[in-house]
Amino acid sequence: METAPEVAVLESVSKRFRIRKDNNLKDRIVHLGRQAKMHRQDFLAVDDVSLSIRAGTTVGLMGANGSGKSTLLKLIGGIVSPTSGMVRTRGRMAALLELGAGFHPDLSGRENIYLNASILGLSRPEIDAQFDEIVAFSGIGDFIDTAVKFYSSGMYVRLAFSVAVHTNPDVLLVDEVLAVGDEAFQRKCMDRIAEFRRDGCTIILVSHSAQQVAELCDRGIVLSDGAVVFDGDTDAAIGVLRDVLDGRYGKGVARTRPAIQLERVELLDASGDRVKVLPEGEALTVRLHLDAERPMERWAAGFSINTPNGHIVFASNSDLIRANLDPIGGRLALDFVVEDLRLGSGTYHVHANVQGVSEPSDHGISHGATFSVETRLQTLGSTTAQVAAKRVG
Structure with missing residues (x-):
């Protein structure tokens, strides 16, 4: 090419x-x-x-x-x-x-x-x-x-x-x-x-x-x-x-590396391909690429899907779903799978965070990924609406 x-x-x-x-x-x-x-x-x-x-x-x-x-x-x-x-x-x-x-x-x-x-x-x-x-x-x-x-x-x-x-x-x-x-x-x-x-x-x-x-x-x-x-x-x-x-990074300001770090966020469709546009109601995998500087016994991670105005429309984390996370050491990819994502048409941003528990540490990425939803439905949200006329009086 x-x-x-x-x-x-x-x-x-x-x-x-x-x-x-x-x-x-x-x-x-x-x-x-x-x-x-x-x-x-x-x-x-x-x-x-x-x-x-x-x-x-x-x-x-x-x-x-x-x-x-x-x-x-x-x-x-x-x-x-x-x-x-x-x-x-x-x-x-x-x-x-x-x-x-x-x-x-x-x-x-x-x-x-x-x-x-x-x-x-x-x-x-x-x-x-x-x-x-x-x-x-x-x-x-x-x-x-x-x-x-x-x-x-x-x-x-x-x-x-x-x-x-x-x-x-x-x-x-x-x-x-x-x-x-x-x-x-x-x-x-x-x-x-x-x-x-x-x-x-x-x-x-x-x-x-x-x-x-x-x-x-x-x-x-x-x-x-x-x-x-x-x-x-x-x-x-x-x-x-x-x-x-936020003053955490810039010219002359070095990033301080936490003990456990979130490197990037990746969005995948049901076939495992990277996705930027998702049909409404399809499965979405939010893959967090993590790196632990040294072995850590207990840790947690999560993400949220937000509108451009900052309103959370979906969120989850390893504690909420009671996930048993094995000790981490080095690089790891952690997948959150949303089987049936029901959102209205528009653009959405994914924020993500990882936290050390056995060794206090925290790192997050705002706007780690962006995707848009396309829908043929004439409604917004998780379900369709039906209408019926009924004579009264």
Whole structure:
């Protein structure tokens, strides 16, 4: 099988900004000369990042506020230049980095479509051919000939997103713009990005939503203080992100290894194959991959299935089912089998935990795995509903 080409390569890339503390003219005059350096501070936004992104992948950039996600996206898009290192890209890029970026406030929506699309590389005939679709997708309607300075933030982003996705980019860069707009438009954006994925477009997405990343991305990159602390499977990346946000892991903060550790969570169907989409009512095996640093006589493990909002819809553990667990030493796979999982359609996250009993120890993974349920039933939950009409009176 031929390997997909690289569309973005970063080699030892760093970006440093200079922040001034003397923000007004009076302070700058007073601090002229040798004292001026005392009122400037260097900020390292991206710290020695090396990575490559191949065509056709969807990558989620995650981290706390100020971790360098947006700066890294701008470096990939060529919006800013690195202080050191090298960024190489190929193909047509469309960037959605800020609301209305590339729009002129005094021009109408119509004029800005032609201006922005031409900046993104489309010719006048190509824009003419796409114009009606751009307007229809944005939902701007009668406001298309109104100056965009009178648009709401939602109208801005809808038009900007619509222009970007109709330029047929090879690489789409998205920075949190999916958090703007009403729910219907957000769903439309997600559906369009999913369509891009099917068509082989490369997508690099910055998002604070674990649900969005789990639903859209096949690779997760977690940043902390400008440095990459994890790069790999999306579910594992979301777990690392939780550790970073809780202060348990990050740049300069090493993970402390517990005596018994949960390495990863795997979801299997009735045939023993890894599963991401499960038909309603089918069996699901939650496999916990464990590692005990030294032999342990008594221990326990469990898991929960949660909605994206954090509500538990199913949970179990070895104590509840009165499982007799043999002493553990080294690596072990522990299976919890749910014979008939009845959940409504949607996306679900699996959290898991392992605990040492004879030697107190505890380790868990949030968002250890993600799956979705498909159902043909017109009800939600564990049973179907029947209806019958009965005349009364």
